[in-house]
Amino acid sequence: xxxxxxxxxxxxxxxxxxxxxxxxxxxxxxxxxxxxxxxxxxxxxxxxxxxxxxxxxxxxxxxxxxxxxxxxxxxxxxxxxxxxxxxxxxxxxxxxxxxxxxxxxxxxxxxxxxxxxxxxxxxxxxxxxxxxxxxxxxxxxxxxxxxxxxxxxxxxxxxxxxxxxxxxxxxxxxxxxxxxxxxxxxxxxxxxxxxxxxxxxxxxxxxxxxxxxxxxxxxxxxxxxxxxxxxxxxxxxxxxxxxxxxxxxxxxxxxxxxxxxxxxxxxxxxxxxxxxxxxxxxxxxxxxxxxxxxxxxxxxxxxxxxxxxxxxxxxxxxxxxxxxxxxxxxxxxxxxxxxxxxxxxxxxxxxxxxxxxxxxxxxxxxxxxxxxxxxxxxxxxxxxxxxxxxxxxxxxxxxxxxxxxxxxxxxxxxxxxxxxxxxxxxxxxxxxxxxxxxxxxxxxxxxxxxxxxxxxxxxxxxxxxxxxxxxxxxxxxxxx
Numbered sequence: 001x002x003x004x005x006x007x008x009x010x011x012x013x014x015x016x017x018x019x020x021x022x023x024x025x026x027x028x029x030x031x032x033x034x035x036x037x038x039x040x041x042x043x044x045x046x047x048x049x050x051x052x053x054x055x056x057x058x059x060x061x062x063x064x065x066x067x068x069x070x071x072x073x074x075x076x077x078x079x080x081x082x083x084x085x086x087x088x089x090x091x092x093x094x095x096x097x098x099x100x101x102x103x104x105x106x107x108x109x110x111x112x113x114x115x116x117x118x119x120x121x122x123x124x125x126x127x128x129x130x131x132x133x134x135x136x137x138x139x140x141x142x143x144x145x146x147x148x149x150x151x152x153x154x155x156x157x158x159x160x161x162x163x164x165x166x167x168x169x170x171x172x173x174x175x176x177x178x179x180x181x182x183x184x185x186x187x188x189x190x191x192x193x194x195x196x197x198x199x200x201x202x203x204x205x206x207x208x209x210x211x212x213x214x215x216x217x218x219x220x221x222x223x224x225x226x227x228x229x230x231x232x233x234x235x236x237x238x239x240x241x242x243x244x245x246x247x248x249x250x251x252x253x254x255x256x257x258x259x260x261x262x263x264x265x266x267x268x269x270x271x272x273x274x275x276x277x278x279x280x281x282x283x284x285x286x287x288x289x290x291x292x293x294x295x296x297x298x299x300x301x302x303x304x305x306x307x308x309x310x311x312x313x314x315x316x317x318x319x320x321x322x323x324x325x326x327x328x329x330x331x332x333x334x335x336x337x338x339x340x341x342x343x344x345x346x347x348x349x350x351x352x353x354x355x356x357x358x359x360x361x362x363x364x365x366x367x368x369x370x371x372x373x374x375x376x377x378x379x380x381x382x383x384x385x386x387x388x389x390x391x392x393x394x395x396x397x398x399x400x401x402x403x404x405x406x407x408x409x410x411x412x413x414x415x416x417x418x419x420x421x422x423x424x425x426x427x428x429x430x431x432x433x434x435x436x437x438x439x440x441x442x443x444x445x446x447x448x449x450x451x452x453x454x455x456x457x458x459x460x461x462x463x464x465x466x467x468x469x470x471x472x473x474x475x476x477x478x479x480x
Contacts, residue, residue: 034078037074037078037116037120038272040120040133040134041120041123041124042272043124043129043130044123044124044127044129045067045272045273046274047092047093047127047129048063048066048067048090048091048092048093049063049259049273049277050063050064050067051259051260051277051280051281051284052093052277052280053091053093053104054280054284054287056091059091059104062089062090062091063090063091064318064324065088065362065363066088066089066090066109068318068362069086069088070086070088070123073086073111074116074119077113077114077115077116077119078116085110085111085112086109086110086111087108087109087110087111088108088109089106089107089108089109090106090107090109090127091104091105091106091107092104092105092106092107092127107126107127107128108126109122109123109126109127110126111123117134120134121134172479173464173479174478174479174480175448175451175474175478175479175480176451176480178464178474179451179452179453179472182464182466182472183452185466186456186466186470186472187455187456187470188470189466189467189468189469189470190455190456190457190469190470191470192470193224193225193468193469193470196225196228197224199228200227200228200231203228203231203232203235204216204231206235207231207234207235207238207248210238210245211238211245211248211249212245212248212249212250213248213249213251213252213253214250214251214252215252215253216231216234216252216253216254216255217252217253217254217255217266218254218255219254219255219256219257219268219315220255220256220257220270220271221257221431222271223467223468223469224469225468225469226271227255229271230255230269230271233275233278234253234278237275237278237279242275242279243275243278243279243282247279247282247283247285248282251265251266251267251282251285252265252266252267253266253267253269254266254267254268254269254315255268255269255270255271256268256269256270256315256316257270257315257316258270258318258321259273259277259278259281260281260284260318260321260322261281261284261285261288261292261321261322261323262313262315262320262321262322263291263292263295263313263320263321263322263325263326264292264295265285265288265289265292265322267281267282267285268281268315268321269281288322288323291322291323291325291326292322294326295322295325295326295329298326298329298330298333299311299329301333302329302332302333302336305333305336305337305340306336306350306353306358306390307350307351307352307353307354307390308352308353308354309350309353309354309356309357309358309375309390310354310356310357310358311357311358311359311360312357312358312359312374313325313359314359317359317361317362318362319360319361319362319379320360325360328360328379329360329379331379331380332360332377332379332383332386335382335383335386336383336386336387338383339383339384339387340383350387350390350391351391351394353390353394355398355401356373356374356375356394356397356398356401357373357374357375358374358375358376358377358390359374359375359376359377360377360378360379361376361377361378361379362378362379363378363379363380366378367381367385367386367389367393369393369396369397369400370400371400371404371435372400372401372404373397373398373399373400373401373402373403373404374397375389375390375393375397377389404435407435407436407439410439411427411429411435411438411439411442414427414439414442414443414445414446415427415442417446418442418445418446418458421446421450422445422450422451422453422454422458423453423454423455424453424454424456424457424458425455425456425457426457426458427442427457427458427459427460428457428458428459428460428471429459429460430459430460430461430462430473432461432462433460433461433462433476437460437476437477438460438476440476441460441474441476441477441478442460444478444480448480453472456470456471456472457469457470457471457472458471458472458474459471459472459473459474460474460475460476461473461474461475461476462475462476463475
């Protein structure tokens, strides 16, 4: 029993035990990808997506905040962090015939598990959603180990895993060996992708000719191969009559991470969402027009209050969408004006900040500085906190900004050098790779033996792979 209690403390371990079991079974779960998590929760997101609650701002706001908290929690669990239980509430819309008479319902979710498979099951069960599709996922990513004592378990799982990792490190191919084995596959995928790009551009031109659509852009972390499928879906919606051509007049469609109307009026559509959600977002575009029109002047007012600081936005930030962004900027302006007209105005007044940038963030975050020197400010922060943070962190932000600028110039120089020496078409930095790792990897590539990379896009990441679009992906610490 003592041995079992110790083993139960390990991460990613489940157990099957009963009086009839002669030897306990430890079920060791391997991590699953973000795409697998998204697929597993597709029905859940379809039931709680904030855009379905646009007629009820309170419910929409509740679901937006809860989804942000849930996604942050899932990311931590996937990384193996020990997390505290998460308690959030969601409004679920009716999604089955049986629920038609009940309408929307509120569900309080309490998630205790620190193992991703169990966490997903907890979430779906508490929302009364099916978990049948999780079993194949668990079976594919788990291994049963019979154990008799702690030492045997440590060897069977941890030591064996370390030994396998050490062996994999020894067997990792050199860059030239891996490239020579995969070059034909790379060039074939690249050729197919170029043809796909041409077909996609033809589809976009066809849609623009049929409508008054301005542009269709791609700002997703997914491979561009998915872009083609999204464009085809838009054309099918138009041809079927589900999407009226007038809804696309003077619009810019951006395929990104979430669905909504961006602060500048662009309609952002998530590749994960169903066409019904896309149509709802396009319908909301005109309703959001007053917010879109008012935001530029609000940004100017906020910039002046904060020493002419620049204000930045990102498609990936849930706050930077028209209605919520308008409300956030208005809240910050009101708070700061109240403080600057008080008796302590002189102490809190900020100097010239025109060389710096800020980005308003959701309320769940804390004031911080991004690696590029941008000051990240939660819009719910008290005005004295915002003003004090800007004054205290100005020099630190300027230093980071300069470092980022220097590293950007260095990487740009190395990119041009690699285009000349290795003849690569494009050099890409993976989001999981630091600038220092990127720079070091590029410097090593620039001084290595000539390699046949002509016509290829090169991405610096954490492992070798051939992307669907024919991009050559290599680890930043590749072996020569």
